Amino acid sequence: MRFVEGSAISIVTEKFDFKEGEQVLIKIINSGTVPLVFSDASYGLRITGLDGVLYYTPAAAQVISILEPRGETTFTWNQQKVDGSDMLEGMYKIVAEGLDPENNKVKKSIVINLIK
DSSP: OOOOSSOOEEEEESOSEEETTOOEEEEEEEOSSSOEEESSTTTTOEEEETTOOEEEOOOOOSSOEEEOTTOEEEEEEOSBOTTSOBOOSEEEEEEEEEEOTTOOEEEEEEEEEEEO
């Protein structure tokens, strides 16, 4: 993991190709030197198609969450959409988005592949 001066966020998964039904462990890491603020307890986590269509966001308490420098939080995704149906095979983006102390948007995304 590379840490940088200022505001930065990183997303880490144990791999990029996941088989059907496999749990996806997602770590969101503050890889900068300033705290990051999020509008709820999901830490801005979203799973979208490559076209930006939203498929999943965790149910989360509507409380301000802060991730300190070098801090991390972990989510497990079961490859299901918000409505509980299974995701189809394909490539998807995992996105995390928050704000730095000056209210500038801090965003990162990675691409994973679901294999059936």
